[in-house]
Amino acid sequence: MHKFTALLLASAASLALTAAANAQSVTVYTAGPADLIEELAAGFTAETGIEVGIFQATTGQMMARLEAEAANPQADIVISASMDTAYDFGAQGLLLDYTSPNAENVPDFLKGENWVVQGISALAIAWNPNSGTPEPTDWTDLTGEDYRDLVTMPDPAQSGSAYELVAALVANEAIGWELFEGLAENEMIVPGANAAALNPVLQGAKAVVFGAVDYISFNSQQAGESIEVIFPASGTVIAPRPMMILETSQNQDEAKAFIDYVLSEEGQAMVAATNLMPSRTDIAADRPLISDLDILDVDPETDRAATLARFAEIFGIE
Amino acid sequence: MRAAVQKLQLGEGGAIAAFVVPVLVVIVVFPLTFILLQAIFPNLGAGSLAEPFSRLADTFSDPRIGRWTLNTIMLGSAVVFTAALVAVPLGVLRGLFRVPLAGLWDVMFLIPFAIPPYIAALGWIMTLQPRGYLDQMTGINLGQFLFSFWGVVFVMTLNVFPVVYFAVSRTMATIGGRYVEAARVAGANPTIAFFRITLPLATPAIAASLLLVFAMAIEEFGTPAALAARSGFLVLVTGIEQKLSDYPIDLPGAALLSTILVGLAMCAFALQAWVVTRRDFRTLSGKPKTGDLTPLGNWTVPVVGFFALIAFLGAIVPVAAVFLTASTRTISGGLAWDNFSTIHFEAILANRGGAMQALQTSLGLGLTAAALTGIIGTLTAYVVVRHKSLASRMLDFLTLAPNTIPGIVVAVGLILAWTQPWLPFTPYNTIWVLVLAYCCLLLPYPVRYANAALRQIGTSLEDAARVSGANAFVAFVRIIVPLISPSVIAAMLLVFAVAARELVATILLAPIGTRTVALFIWRQFEQGSVGLGMAMSTIAIAITMTIPILVTLWMQRADNQPG
Amino acid sequence: MPAPTATSTPVNVAGISQKFGDVRVLNAVDLDIAAGETVALLGDSGSGKTTLLRLIAGLARPTGGSIHIGERCVADARTGAFLPPEARGLGMVFQDYALWPHMSVARNVGFPLEMRGISKAKREPKVREALSMVNLDAFADRQPGTLSGGQQQRVALARAIVAQPSVILFDEPLSNLDRHLREHLVVDIATLLRRLGMTAVYVTHDHSEAFALADRVAVLRGGGVLQIDAPEALVARPASIAVAEFLKLGLVLEGEVDSGEMVLGQTQRLKPPADFLNGSRTGHLFVPRNAIHPARNGDSALRTTALHSAFKGDGYAVQLQLDHGPILDFFSQTRIDKGAPVDLTIAWERARWFPSTNTHH
Structure with a gap:
């Protein structure tokens, strides 16, 4: 029995090492490329000092998690691979109205009162x-x-x-x-x-x-x-990827800052680098753009x- | 006197039950209750109990459900049948005969468990499909077979047969060969001796492990989806996954469909319980016996060939496919010399995407889950076996139920349960919610294994310890635990192997920022970086297997020590 | 020896050897068992007795030599001929009973008949008869797990005899039972064997069991047969000092011969009859227990001191120590106090002198 206990303590210790608490932070639930969100998060943290907690899954899995934790929402920002999420959440009144100053060069069909597209x-x-x-x-x-x-x-x-x-x-x-x-x-x-x-x-x-x-x-x-x-x-x-801030967010200022960063030239260049079409029309990419399709x-x-x-x-x- | 003794035992078993029941409530009952509540109350996630049962009618009026249910039963039964066909003989041979390289086979047969099912399925696809590795090497294309009902059964059997193999071989070793010898001298030829003596004696263990196989087979999503969906063979889990995978998300529908799976499992459980109660033997009495294994004689070569064939199909082929994919620069380049490269491994070693952190977390999770389920499972089985009552029967089923529900639904249940605002504290969004999930999902292995082992131990051994001055706890730890430890350790190794690579529940439950091996691999696949994912799989399988190898070596040394 | 019945068969073991890896467990053993005879294989653990039994049963293959049961060659290492156990028509009783826990007592006992293709209707009376022979008539429908150890062993016995096998094998069948039961069952088994007239091979490490049951006892040590003889002959005429020592037949002392006298440990000198010390200078003196008596005055005597004395109801069990050290168990009708000197005489006509092995004997 003492072997079990020792094993347990050792594993618990190794787990404790991996758990970390965040001070000032924003939590992003996202579908889509893992590399992209990690680069965006790293760039954002470097610029603002705000930590980014990431949950990445398919749109479906992300929606299942959001729905299951609806009694106690954990996410600040949701980035979906489906426009339906934005329309549906908007209709349910779950979203915070926000228009990013960086969204100026995003065409109208890629943004709404409470959502804006990350990439397409x-x-x-x-x-x-x-x-x-x-x-x-x-x-x-x-x-x-x-x-x-x-x-x-x-x-x-x-x-x-x-x-x-x-x-x-x-x-x-x-x-x-x-x-x-x-x-x-x-x-x-x-x-x-x-x-x-x-x-x-x-x-x-x-x-x-x-x-x-x-x-x-x-x-x-x-x-x-x-x-x-x-x-x-x-x-x-096309499948635009809408970003939205949840009404329930406790970190709304940080969340807005994150949206601004994703729509910045730097952020949109990262989007283009993953071969998605950037939502800003003034960002170059190595692939056909919306205007070409x-x-x-x-x-x-x-x-x-x-x-x-x-x-x-x-x-x-x- | 006898009544007094029974009362005494009940009283002390009560202490163990008093520990086990609350633990099971937290680990199993709590999330399962929320799945059930979700099935009844569609708006549960938002904390509302409005419109109860409103989703029942339209979910069950789907005309496809009948066919899916039938397909699920067919698939589960077929996998149970073929797993028994392969693993019962293997287990009997391993348990009763001196099989050369026995330790090697034990380790080899654990490998299928260390390979995530979706990787194994992908490995088989890449091996057998047209222009697959087999086609490239030999010109043989078995795609037709692979993408069929029997292809699914084939791949799933190779994934799950170790459950039966380990249960049967451990039980056989406990029973020993003397009953067969007695039958042989009494005039039974080896075949008759096997069917009249060995098989009935091993029936409880076989039934328990086949029940696990059935539960796993009806719950598995990846393999049938990858192999048979294209030929129109859909199962209940396909429907459940669909309800959770695309707009609009239908949690109550998924929960309702899951109740059909639980129902199927209950039927299988009842069947198993009926088989086991009718044949409840105590084969391990206080009488010492020699643990001599019978030499195989002329059968050595065919038997080793049989072990090697199954090891080849179950472990070598999938691992080789994973390794080949990881070692080639591109998939479309195929098995050409100039396409072989170590770039994918280099990327992992360069810690791309937090690979090392993922490995560390997964190993820690595997060890923790194995340790906890080992302890809880042993105690639960003890309560269930020693106290035959309706309550303990329910306890027994409770520990099986999570195994029959798709991991993703269990994960939803855990989220619903642990995000309740009224909870004073919650493990949600910490690594411990994953530990809870793995304990919930994997508890059935130690419980089934310990249960089967305990059923063979007569109460006299414990009584002897009690009379010698040990209290109930000491008798349990010093007598029962060592006697069932071969079985429980085998189960814990299974738990470790699965928990170290679990994906389905992990995706949904992973705390913010947590990386595990399975998540890492899955993310690479999602982005189309199959080679990188396969390189991580190769490393993870290799590292995951070192622990079972060490344990196997250690147990062999312990076996070989005199006395 | 009982008259052989129609079913009993001789067993012939010729030059049987068994090796496990490099370990030689049996070394060219010969054994001839007549039809209807009961032979006990007596030896310590590691003597090879159980291995020999398993070879006869067909539960192992010999690495050398051959075994015949009746006219049939059942195993021959040279030709590779081997008859599996089920084809040998045997009965066997195991040390741990090996009753199948998933079958009732009646099903256990009926199993050998079933294997011989006997119909259910014909099996029933035979099973009942076998159970009644071991006084377990009332237990037919019980599960083996509910029986006591002695009852289980009697079920095992019934199972072994029910098909009237030509040869019945016993592998230390009583070693798990208490002494009282053991003494009881030895008599039962002996009676049964004589009544049925089966050829029997009985493995045991207990002399009294072997002597009580067997027509002849084979003493095994280190994978070889030291001596095979009727129990009385074994006691009276052990073929070697090893047999005498193993069977604890009496006093065994190392000695030297000096001018017609025997010198034991320098201090004791004994004068045996003239032709007793045949030839050699050194050897062992063996004196059966019944050939040692308290000395009368003037006898050539063995000088001892009483170490310990215990009253046993019909006399005193006394431990005597010879002057040069060896200890001897002695039964005295009269009380001997601790520390008292005791002189013993030897009935030389029953004592034997085993010259050392470096001289011919």
Whole structure:
């Protein structure tokens, strides 16, 4: 028994070392690139002396945590990968109104009374040039015989941006559900979330991702992977990442300072460095920007459940 | 007289129960209650009890639930079946025969536990899919098999069979070979002796471990999602994850679906309890026996081959896939000489993203969870085994329940519970909430293992200690604990291996700024840095395995000492 | 020896050796057991007696030599022939009983019959008969765990005899029981064996058990048979000083021969009959307990002093110390006080002289 006790004390001691208390601080719940938030936090702390506590997960996991701790909210700032969060929280009155002075160069459609976009990703076709297939140029190309059994797509039930792509494409009269029926006919697979769709294409089991998240594909490309990011001719959808301050925040001044920092030239350069599109139009990036893309509109009135059900039915993933 | 004795024992077991029950209330009942409350009251998170049961109808009216439930039962049963098929023979051989390299196999069979299921699934995908490592090396492509129902069963069996293997081998070693010898002399051939003597005697341990396997199989999300979802095979957990993964978040729906899983587990538990009560034997009496293992003779080569095959599939292939991915610069470059590189390992060693801190935290969490669950599990099992009552049966199920609920739902329960404003203090947002979560999720291993081991120990051994002047506590510590320690240590190693790499609950519960190995790996995957994630996995598996290796060596030395 | 029945069989063990790694546990042992005979294998732990029994049972394979049960060769290290235990038609009683805890008493006892393919209806009377032979008729439906040690061992006995095996093996079956029960069960087993006429091999470390049960006793030491003989012959004529010492048959003293007299530790001189000291200069004197008597005046006497004396009801157990040190247990009808000198004489016709091994004998 004394061995147990000794073990316990030793482990407790090692845990105590890792726990630290924060003095002046701001807590950020964020979806999306871990490297980006850590760089932003480090830069912000260096500039202001305010510590940043980070919780990073997927949008869904972050929302689950926020909802579960609603009785005792812990976050000051939420950065989501889905605009729905901003609209929904805004409607529930959970958000603090704030317009950052640095948001001047952010286009109007990327900011609201109580939210502003950190950066934007878009969906694209990610194609492996070593796959022996011709380079696709548009979504509809992927129903062709060249790509039979060689296409993957993130599951719209697990990826908010993939859902928006489906909603936007089926709303287009020239495309409609026929596109997805054709893709199903062509044996496209829907293996899971974004990473699960990209991996088989990298290894060569498949050739093309239909609706890959662009910045992840750019990052892979920079790491030397054989992957090309193609923005389809008929347009695509974007996923802006809204930042918002919670009404319940006990550190509202620090939170505002953090938003200002993310929207500063320095902060936006960090966003651009992760291959996201910066929300400020005056920041350069090494990739196509919003102004270079044809953006498809998504009707917010689309019946989400029905769309997902139809998609699942077509691909037999009910 | 007899009544007096029983009363006496109840009184003293009561002291242990008085410790165990409040601990279990805090660790298990508290979060589970909030899951249940969440299922009933949709606005619980905001502290409101408005509109009770309002989500019941629309959640359960989903026509897919029936099919998901059936699929879940099919998957759970199939994994239980194949795990038994693989692990019961392995465990019997290990427990009763002189298997060469026994310590090596014990360590090898712990490796599947040190590999997170999502990594193992990814490893298998990258090995077996078209243009995968197997295809690149041999031209064989088994993608068709992998992405099917049986592919899921195959991968999940390799993930969970150690639970059965360790339970059966420890029990077999305790039972010993003499019952079989008696049967052989009485005219039973080895097959009959196995089915008539060995198997029935090991039934409680096998049933307990298969129950764990079932609970794990119906709760596991990553593997079925990664392998079979594309072919349209969805399970209940898929539905639960969906409710928690995208807008709008549906906590009550997830909690309600989880109750189906708990219900399934209750059925399995009842079945197991029925099997065990009908065969409750005390095989370990006070009579000394020789611990001689039977030589394998002509069977040595095939048996070692069998062990090696399972070790190859369960440990070597996934680890090799992880290592290969970590050692290649890019995935699309494949297994080409100019693509091999140590950049990913260099990045880890350069402490990119707090890798070292993550390793330290994970090891600390693993050790703490193993120590706590070992102690609590042993005490709980003792109360359950020694006092047969409805209350103790409920206690027993209580320690299984968290294992049947998806980790993410347990995590939600913990958040709901520990952020209640009326609490005088809370571990939430400290590292201890992770310890609580792991204890809640992993307590079933020590409880099942200690339970099975305790059932074999006659009360006479304890009585002898009491008569010799030991009080109940001393008798427990000096007699019971050493006798069941091989089983409990095996379970604690499982807990350690799992807690050191747990992801699903950790993501949601991680205190602000905390890094663990699993979080680190997952973040790399999320950003598309698969190679970096796999390099971290390789290092984590290697470091995680050193502790079980040391423990195994130490136990072997203890075994070999005379007396 | 009881008349062999139709079912009993001889057992022949020829040149059996067993090695575990580099350790030689049995060294070319020969043993011939007649049909219906009971042979006890008597020895200390490590003597190889249990190993020999397990080889006969088929629970281990010999590394040398062969074993025949009846006409059948059941193990031959040279040809590699080996009959598994279940094919040897044996009964066996284990030291720790090895009753299967998941079966009732009746199922335990019926198991060997079941394995021989005997139908349930035919098994029942046989099981009942076997249980009644060990006086456990009423216990058929009990679980083994609910029985006392002695009862469990009787169930084990019933299980061993129920199928009327040609050979029955006992592995220290009584060592876990108390003395009273042991003495009781020895008689029961002996009676049963004689009644059934089975060939039996009985491993024990207890002389009295071996002597009470066996037609012949094989004394084992260090993996070899020192002597095999009827109990009476063993006591009367131990083949070596080792047997005499192991069986604690009486006084064993080292001596030297000097001009027709025996010198024990320089101080004691004894004069044995003329032809007693055959040849050698040194050797051991063995005197059976019943050949030592208090000396009458004038006898050539062994001088001792009483160390300790205890009244035993029908006499006195006395420890005597010889002048040069060795201690001797002696039973006296009369009281001897502590410290009193006691002179002993030896009935030379029952004593033996074992010359040292460097001379031929």
